[in-house]
Amino acid sequence: MSYLRLALIGASLTASPLHAEWISGEEAIMGTAIRVELWQDDAAPDAANPGRDAIAAVMNEMRRIDRLMSPFIPDSELSRINRDAAAQAIAIDRELFDLIQTSLKFSKLTNGAFDITFSSVGYLYDYRAGVMPADTQIAQALPNIDYRHIALDSARGEIRFLRSGVRIDLGGIAKGYAVDRGIEILRARGVREALVSAGGDSRLLGNRHGRPWMIGIRDPRAPGREGKPVAMLPLQDAAISTSGDYERFFERDGVRHHHIINPRTGRAADTVRSVTIIGADATTTDALSTGVFVLGVDAGMALVRSLKNIDAVIVDRAGKLFFSPGLAAPRETSNKHLQPKS
Numbered sequence: 617m618s619y620l621r622l623a624l625i626g627a628s629l630t631a632s633p634l635h636a637e638w639i640s641g642e643e644a645i646m647g648t649a650i651r652v653e654l655w656q657d658d659a660a661p662d663a664a665n666p667g668r669d670a671i672a673a674v675m676n677e678m679r680r681i682d683r684l685m686s687p688f689i690p691d692s693e694l695s696r697i698n699r700d701a702a703a704q705a706i707a708i709d710r711e712l713f714d715l716i717q718t719s720l721k722f723s724k725l726t727n728g729a730f731d732i733t734f735s736s737v738g739y740l741y742d743y744r745a746g747v748m749p750a751d752t753q754i755a756q757a758l759p760n761i762d763y764r765h766i767a768l769d770s771a772r773g774e775i776r777f778l779r780s781g782v783r784i785d786l787g788g789i790a791k792g793y794a795v796d797r798g799i800e801i802l803r804a805r806g807v808r809e810a811l812v813s814a815g816g817d818s819r820l821l822g823n824r825h826g827r828p829w830m831i832g833i834r835d836p837r838a839p840g841r842e843g844k845p846v847a848m849l850p851l852q853d854a855a856i857s858t859s860g861d862y863e864r865f866f867e868r869d870g871v872r873h874h875h876i877i878n879p880r881t882g883r884a885a886d887t888v889r890s891v892t893i894i895g896a897d898a899t900t901t902d903a904l905s906t907g908v909f910v911l912g913v914d915a916g917m918a919l920v921r922s923l924k925n926i927d928a929v930i931v932d933r934a935g936k937l938f939f940s941p942g943l944a945a946p947r948e949t950s951n952k953h954l955q956p957k958s
């Protein structure tokens with residue numbers, strides 16, 4: 617009897633009992649901050665720590681996707697495509713093939729505003745070093761931007777660039793995709809309430825114990841954590857992405873050169889400061905936030921209105937806010953991801 621009691625005390629010292637609680641983790645991956653927050657039930661057996669394990673699994677998935685899709689890693693699959701696909705059709709990783717195919721779908725949907733071949737000119741910019749291409753360089757490379765230069769053969773799993781000088785970069789969609797993968801991993805492990813975010817792309821699983829998650833939209837001219845958000849959105853089971861002109865930029869002669877490129881000009885899209893898209897999955901909201909940023913308020917909102925379960929908040933270049941109809945009248949919203957305030 618006393619031996620048993622001692623053994624029990626010993627066990628509780630080595631494996632401290634888990635409490636039901638919110639736990640979180642943050643790491644720098646894919647050139648941004650990855651954050652995972654989840655509700656851990658207390659039903660776990662001794663010595664197991666499923667919540668922490670799940671967070672680690674999401675972080676590992678982010679590292680895997682980065683190694684596959686980074687244009688900055690010379691031996692990534694994406695770098696290999698940029699090196700070899702203009703010379704001949706090459707067989708590529710299926711997951712990457714599928715995301716490129718999805719990217720082409722968003723190019724058609726946005727009439728070319730979202731275009732992963734933006735990089736044919738975009739790679740000439742170095743925002744950290746304040747380097748930009750000369751006008752003649754832009755003019756020379758501009759014809760290489762066009763998603764129709766990408767030929768995909770689904771049966772063979774092959775990609776080919778139809779002209780030399782074409783480059784692709786998945787920076788406008790890969791983080792959203794990685795967030796979706798993170799949510800899938802958590803769901804498969806039985807997590808029911810969680811947030812996964814990669815920079816400006818987030819997705820929410822469930823809600824916060826019966827209350828919606830409250831997600832703020834940053835003020836594009838005071839984007840730090842201190843700045844007061846321009847809007848707060850109550851969300852559940854939703855994805856939300858913001859594209860802004862404040863994430864990566866430098867200024868020259870009064871012009872802000874930032875990382876969202878208008879494929880028609882090879883220069884930073886300049887009619888808005890930020891675009892936030894709300895929808896079901898983060899791959900979609902990421903691609904659309906970039907595409908709608910290029911389209912601007914009128915064409916962008918027209919596209920948003922034409923899509924089911926998609927809403928948007930746009931801050932234009934004068935700082936004026938625009939809400940899509942589903943947000944302007946949240947009680948009557950047709951977007952099932954938005955929680956009407958009660």
Ligand code: ADP
Binds near residue numbers: 729732738788905906
């Ligand atoms: P972030 O979360 O980094 O702010 P965004 O979703 O706003 O990302 O996308 C910006 C990134 O998208 C750029 O850094 C670049 O990699 C890529 N990009 C820039 N212009 C375009 C474009 N017209 N179409 C597709 N991708 C783009």
Ligand code: MG
Binds near residue numbers: 787788789901902903
């Ligand atoms: Mg994006």
